[in-house]
Amino acid sequence: MARLTVPRVHIAVLLKDEILDPQGQALERALPSLGFDGVSGVRVGKHIVVDLDDDADLDVRVTAMADQLLANPVIERFTYRVEG
């Protein structure tokens, strides 16, 4: 049951704050008409979940993956967190 202990990494890729996010804006405008008030700063991005075989060099591996494949570093930034 070693699978239960592998690190699961959640990577969030979002447009940089200075880049216009039309999808987030559309969502933010839709919310009040659906009864959701007091919501601002809506941003929409990608959420990627990966299971790694072990946690060796985890930061290096995840950062390289995100930089090379998952995010466009010109317009996007990413964060990640490790679960389990």
Added chain:
Amino acid sequence: MARLTVPRVHIAVLLKDEILDPQGQALERALPSLGFDGVSGVRVGKHIVVDLDDDADLDVRVTAMADQLLANPVIERFTYRVEG
């Protein structure tokens, strides 16, 4: 500077485990050829960030928003976490 203390909510919307995720599969297949080995269980979804004006009924509001607008409950599930 009250803005600095508003709750920022990160909502992750992913396809349910039993639903095929072609984008995740494509990514998983691409990783080894780019030198990333030992990666499995890749799933790709949406990551939505919202700032709420206060944390009253936070769970109720976020759950309703996700159920009604952000996720398709037939094929997707969501999780959220609060930052700040």
